Amino acid sequence: MSASLAARSWQPSSMFGGRWQRRTLLFAFAAYCVWSIGDLAIDHARVMRGFGRAADMLARMWPPDFSRWELLGRGMLESVQMAIASSVIGAVFCVPIALCAARNLAPAPVYVAARALIVVGRTFHEVIVAILFVKLFGFGAVAGMLTLAFSSAVFLAKMIAEDIENVRPGPVEAMRATGARFGQVVVFGIVPQVVVRALGVFIYRIDANLRHSTVIGIVGAGGIGQTLAASFTRYDYDFSAAILLCIAALVALGEWFSDHVRRRLR
C-alpha cells in the first residue's frame, strides 16, 4: 500500500524473493511440467499391457503359498541376523570415524580425511555397495552384512559427528582445565552430551538395516531378498506373495520397536 500516515506496512520476507520473482518461478515450473510430460514419449500401449500383466500376476499371487515356510523362515532369520550384526559392527566402527569427523575435536587433516570417507560412503547407495561386495566376497550373507556394516558406520558417524560439533563447549573446556587426557575429556565431557541422541540414531539404524537387508538380497547379498528374487525368476508368484507379506510384517515390527524404544529414551 502507499505510505499512509498511521499504518506502516510490513511483510514477512519470502523464501522466493518478491512477488514478480515468485510468479516467474511458478510459470517456469508449469512450463517445465508441460515440456517434460511431452518429452517422455510415454508409450500408452505398453503402459496398458503392463496393467494387464499386473492383474494376471496378482491373480497368480493369491492365495499366498506358505508351504515352503522353512525356506521362508531361514531367509527371514538371515535378514534379521544381518541387520543386527551389521548395526552392531557399524556402531563400533562409527565411533572413531565420528570423533575424527568432528571439527571441534580433530586436527584439520584428520577431519578432512574422515569427512571424505563419509561423503564417499554416502554417495553410493547400499545396493551399489552390495553389488561390489558380492563381487568381492561372493553371494550370500557375508557380503550383505559387510555392506550394511559399512553404510551403517558411515551413516552413524555422520550423525554423531554433527552432534559432537554441537555440544556445549563449556563443559568440555572445564574437563580440559582439570588436566584430563583427550580420551577422558571425550568420556566425561562429550559422551554424556551426545549419548542419548546417538542411541536413538542407532535404534533407527537397526530398523533401517532391517529394511535394507530385504532389498540387498535381490543383488545376491543373502537374506530374504535373495529368496524373493529367486521366487520371482521362477514365477512362483504365490511364494513371492508370502515373502512380501512377511517382509511387510517384519518392517512394521521393526518400525514399531524403533519408535517404542526411541520414545522411551530421552
Add this chain to the structure above:
Amino acid sequence: MEGGEAPLPGGAGEKRERLRVESLTKVYPTGKRALDGVDFTIREPGVVAVIGSSGAGKSTFIRCVNRLVEPTAGRILLDGVDLVGLDRAGLRAARRRIGMIFQEFNLVERLTVMENVLAGRLGHVGLVDTLRRRFAPADVDAAFDLLERVGLEGFHDRRADALSGGQRQRVGIARALIQRPDLLLVDEPTASLDPRTARQIMRLVRELAVERATPAIVNLHDVALAREFADRVVGFSAGRIVFDDAPVALDDSTLDRIYGGENWHAPPEDDPPSTSSGARPTTLDDAGA
C-alpha cells in the same frame, strides 16, 4: 584472613612466589591485542580480584594462566615452573594443580552432582577407570566432604541439570577444589546469579581459598563485591594492569583510571559481542555509593 595486603607485608621477608607472570602478551588471530605485557605476582594466599571494563582482557588473562588460551609471548611461572614451555603431558600435570570456576558453571548436565565433582580428579585417573566411573575411595570421600562444605549435602545423586544456578556454581566450586589446587582461577563466578546468591558464592569462594591457603584470581564485574571479598584488587584497562593495590585504595579517581578513558571513547566493535556490558553503569554507581 586479616586486612589483606598484597605486596610484601612488613616483616615477612622474602616470600615464596606462587605465581609469577612476566610480560604476558596475547594477540588474537584477529589482530586484537588483548594483553599487552602484563606483569603480575602472587606471593600469598587470598583473593585477588581482577576488575576492568568489558574487553579489558580479564578473561584472556585468566585463561592464559592455564593455557586454555595460548599466550603469544611472556612467561607464566607456577611455583617456579614455566607453563608456557610445557609439552602436552607437562601441561596436563600443571592443570591438575590449577582449579577453574566458570561464569556459566560448565557442569556436564546429564551427569550427577557426584560425577561432576569427581571430574576434578580426572587428571589422576586412568582411561579405563574413567569409563567405569571408578575413583579412589579417598576421592569419593573428599567429594562428600566438599559437597557438605559447599552446602549440597545429600545432593550427590541429583543430575546437574536439576539444580538452580547457585547450586550449580557450588558444584563448580567443589569440582575445582577437589583438585586440591595450588591456584584457583575464577572467571566472573557470580555474573549469572542474582545479587544475594552472588554474595553467598563469593563468600564461599573466599572462605575456601582462605581455609585451604590457596591463592585465587577472581574476575569480577562488580566493584562492590571486589571491595568486600578481595584482599587485593588488580585493575585492567586495554590489556594492561593500571591498578594493583588493596581494596581500600580504590577511590573514584582510580576507578576512572580503570573504567574511564578507553571505554567511554572506544568504538563499540571493541566490545566482545556477548558480554554483560550492560552491568557497567550499575557497577560504577555502586562504586560511587
